[in-house]
Amino acid sequence: MVRGSHFKWFVCGLLFLAVTILYMDRQALSIVAPRLTEEWGWSETDYGNVVAAYQFAYAVGVLGVGWLIDRLGTRFGFGLLVALWSLAMFAHGWAATVPAFIAARFALGLAQAGCFPCAVKATAEWFSKEKRALATGIFNSGSMLGPILAPLAILFLYAHSGWLATCVALGAAGVLWSVAWLVFYRTPSLAPDADGRGCPPRETPLPLAELLRCRATWAFFFGKLLSDPVWWFFLYWLPKFLHDKHGVALTQLGAPLVTIYSVTVIGSVGAGWLTERLARRGLTIRSARKAVMLLCALLPIPVLLAARTPHVWLAVVLIGLAMAGHSGWMANLFSLVSDAFPKCAVASVTGIGTMAGALGGLFVAQFAGWVLDATGSYWPLFVMSAFAYLVAWFLVYLLLPKKGLNE
Numbered sequence: 001m002v003r004g005s006h007f008k009w010f011v012c013g014l015l016f017l018a019v020t021i022l023y024m025d026r027q028a029l030s031i032v033a034p035r036l037t038e039e040w041g042w043s044e045t046d047y048g049n050v051v052a053a054y055q056f057a058y059a060v061g062v063l064g065v066g067w068l069i070d071r072l073g074t075r076f077g078f079g080l081l082v083a084l085w086s087l088a089m090f091a092h093g094w095a096a097t098v099p100a101f102i103a104a105r106f107a108l109g110l111a112q113a114g115c116f117p118c119a120v121k122a123t124a125e126w127f128s129k130e131k132r133a134l135a136t137g138i139f140n141s142g143s144m145l146g147p148i149l150a151p152l153a154i155l156f157l158y159a160h161s162g163w164l165a166t167c168v169a170l171g172a173a174g175v176l177w178s179v180a181w182l183v184f185y186r187t188p189s190l191a192p193d194a195d196g197r198g199c200p201p202r203e204t205p206l207p208l209a210e211l212l213r214c215r216a217t218w219a220f221f222f223g224k225l226l227s228d229p230v231w232w233f234f235l236y237w238l239p240k241f242l243h244d245k246h247g248v249a250l251t252q253l254g255a256p257l258v259t260i261y262s263v264t265v266i267g268s269v270g271a272g273w274l275t276e277r278l279a280r281r282g283l284t285i286r287s288a289r290k291a292v293m294l295l296c297a298l299l300p301i302p303v304l305l306a307a308r309t310p311h312v313w314l315a316v317v318l319i320g321l322a323m324a325g326h327s328g329w330m331a332n333l334f335s336l337v338s339d340a341f342p343k344c345a346v347a348s349v350t351g352i353g354t355m356a357g358a359l360g361g362l363f364v365a366q367f368a369g370w371v372l373d374a375t376g377s378y379w380p381l382f383v384m385s386a387f388a389y390l391v392a393w394f395l396v397y398l399l400l401p402k403k404g405l406n407e
Contacts, residue, residue: 007126008126008127008135010184011122011126011185012123012126012127012135012138012139014177014180014181014184014185015119015122015123015139015142016138016139016141016142016145017142017177018078018082018115018119018139018142018177018181019115019116019119019139019140019141019142019143019146020142020143020145020146020149021082021142021146021170021173021174021177022085022112022115022142022143022146023142023143023144023145023146023147023150024146024147024149024150024153024154024170024173025085025086025089025108025112025170025171025174026054026108026112026146026235027146027147027150027154027235028089028092028150028154028166028167028170029050029092029101029105030235030236030237030238030239030240031150031151031154031155031158031239031253032154032155032158032163032166033047033236033239033240034239034240034243035158036163040096040097040098042098043373044369044372044373045369045370045373046098047369048365048366048368048369048370049098049102049369050098050101050102050105051105051236051365051369052362052365052366053101053102053103053105053106053109054105054106054108054109055109055232055358055359055361055362055365056106056109056358056362057105057106057107057108057109057110057113058109058110058112058113058354058358058361059113059355059358059359059361059362060110060113060355061109061110061111061113061114062113062114062117062351062354062355062358063351063352063355064351065077065081065113065114065117065347065351066114066117066347066348066349066350066351066352066354067208067347067348067351068114069114069117069118069121069347069351070121070344070345070346070347070348073187074118074121074122074125074185074187074347075181075182075185075186075187076182077114077118078114078115078118078119078122078181078185079178079179079181079182079185080178081111081112081113081114081115081118082111082115082174082177082178082181083174083175083178084111085107085108085111085112085174086170086171086172086173086174086175086178087107087111087171088104088107088108088110088111089108089167089170089171089174090167090168090171091103091104091107091167092104092105092108092163092167093163093164093165093166093167093168094164109358113351113354113358116334116350116354117346117347117348117350117351117354118347119136119139120136120334120337120338120346120347120350121343121346121347121350122185123135123136123139123334123335123338124338124343124346125187125188125343126188129285129335129338129339130276130279130280130285131276132335132338132339133271133272133275133276133289133292133331133332133335134269134272134273134275134276134331135272136272136330136331136332136334136335137268137269137270137271137272137273137327137328137331138268138269138272140268140327140330140331140334141264141265141268141269141327143264143268143327144261144262144264144265144268144323144327145261145265147235147257147260147261148257148258148261148262148265150257151239151253151254151257151258152254152258153169154166154170155253155254157169206341206342206344206345206348208348211341211345211348211349211352212352214340214341214401215399215400215401216336216337216340216341216349216399216400216401217349217352217353218399219336219395219396219399219400220333220336220337220349220350220352220353220396221352221353221356222356222392222395222396222399223333223336223353223392223395223396224333224353224354224356224357224360225353225356225357225359225360225392226360226388226389226391226392226395227326227329227330227333227357227360227388227389227392228356228357228358228360228361229357229360229361229363229364229384229388230300230322230326230364230384230385230388230389231323231326231361232357232360232361232364232365233364233368233381233384233385234319234322234323234385236365236368237368237378237381238257238260238319239253239257241378242256242257242312242315242316245378246312246315248312256312256313256316259316259317259320260316260319260320260323261320261323262320263317263320263321263323263324264320264323264324264326264327265327266324267296267299267323267324267325267326267327267328268324268327268328268330268331269331270324270328271292271295271296271327271328271329271331271332272328272331272332274292274295275288275289275292275331275332275335276288278291278292285339286336286339286400289332289335289336289339290396290397290400292328292332293328293329293332293333293393293396294393295328296325296326296328296329296332296389297325297329297389297390297392297393298325298389298390299321299322299324299325299328299389300321300322300325300326300385300386300387300388300389301386301387301390302318302321302322302386303318303319303321303322303382303385303386304382304383304386305318306318306319306322306382307377307378307379307381307382308379322385322386325389326389329389329392333353333396334350336396336400337349337350337353340400340401364381364384367381368381
C-alpha cells in the first residue's frame with residue numbers, strides 16, 4: 001500500500017466504513033423495536049431505559065476514551081475499540097429481557113464512545129484544514145449510510161434468520177474492519193498544513209485542565225450538547241413515529257428510512273464541499289464554517305410540520321431535510337476542533353464534546369419516553385428538534401475565539 005497523497009482518501013474510506021458499521025449496530029435495536037416491544041410487552045419507558053443505558057455508557061466512556069486515544073494512538077486504540085464493540089453486538093443476540101438488553105447496550109455504548117474521537121483525530125493527522133470538513137463530511141456520511149443499510153439488511157436477516165443471526169452478522173463485520181485497520185493504518189510522521197506540506201506534529205498531550213480553560217472547548221461542548229439530542233431522538237424514535245402515527249408496518253419501513261438518510265448524506269458531503277468553496281473564494285476557514293453552520297441550523301425549522309401532517313411522505317421529506325441540516329452541522333463542528341487544537345489534543349476535546357452530546361441524548365431518551373407515555377404526542381419533541389440548532393449556533397458564535405491553540 002502506497003502511503004502518499006492518495007493514502008489519506010483510503011484512510012477516509014476506512015473511517016467511513018467504521019461509522020457505517022457503528023450506525024448499523026446502533027440502529028439494529030430501533031429497527032426491530034416495534035416487533036420486540038410487542039412480543040415482550042415493553043412500555044415506552046422500558047424502551048427509553050434501554051436506550052438511556054447506551055447513552056449513559058457513551059457519555060461515561062467518551063471522555064476517558066478521548067484521553068486514552070491521545071496516549072495510545074489512533075491505530076491501536078481504534079482497532080481495539082471496534083473489536084470490543086463487535087463483541088458487545090454479539091451479546092445482543094442472547095438478550096431477551098429488559099435488564100439483559102440494558103447490559104448489552106451499556107457495553108456497546110462504552111466501546112463505541114471512541115469512534116468519533118478516533119475518526120476526527122485520524123482526519124487531523126492526514127488532512128489539511130481546508131479539506132477537513134470535506135473529509136469529515138465523507139466519513140460522517142457513514143452515519144447516514146448505516147441507517148440506510150440497516151433497515152434493508154436487518155429486516156432481511158431478522159425475517160429469515162432471527163435476532164441472534166442478525167447480531168452475529170453485524171458483530172462479524174466489525175471484527176473484519178478492526179483487522180483491516182490494524183493492518184493498513186499508520187500515523188503520518190508529518191502533519192499536513194494548509195498548503196499540503198508536512199510540519200512536525202506536537203507530541204505531548206495537553207492536560208485536561210488546560211483544555212477546559214479554552215473557549216473553543218466550550219464552543220464544541222455546547223454545540224454538541226444542544227444538537228446531538230435531535231439526532232439521537234430521530235435515530236431511536238423515527239421507526240416508532242412512522243409506525244405509531246402513520247401506520248407504517250415493520251416490513252414497510254425500508255423505503256421511508258432509506259429516503260430520509262439518503263437526503264441526509266447530501267447534507268453531510270454538501271456542507272463540507274460548500275465550506276471548501278467559500279474558503280477558496282476568500283473567506284477565512286473559520287468564517288466559512290460559521291456561515292455554512294448557520295445555513296444548516298435553519299434547515300430543521302420546517303420539521304415542526306412533520307409532527308402534525310397526516311401525509312407520511314411529507315413528514316419523511318421534512319425529517320430528511322432536518323437530518324441533512326444536522327449532518328452538515330456536524331461536518332463543520334467536528335472540523336472546528338482540529339482547526340483550533342493541535343492533533344495531540346483533538347481526540348480529548350472531541351471526547352469532551354461527544355460526552356456532552358451523549359448526555360443530551362441520555363436526557364432525550366428519558367424525556368421522550370416520559371412524554372410519549374404521558375401524552376402520546378410527538379409535538380414537544382419536534383419543537384425541540386426545530387430550534388435546537390439555532391440556539392447552538394449562537395452559543396458557538398459567542399464562545400469560539402478568533403484563534404485557537406493550533407494557530
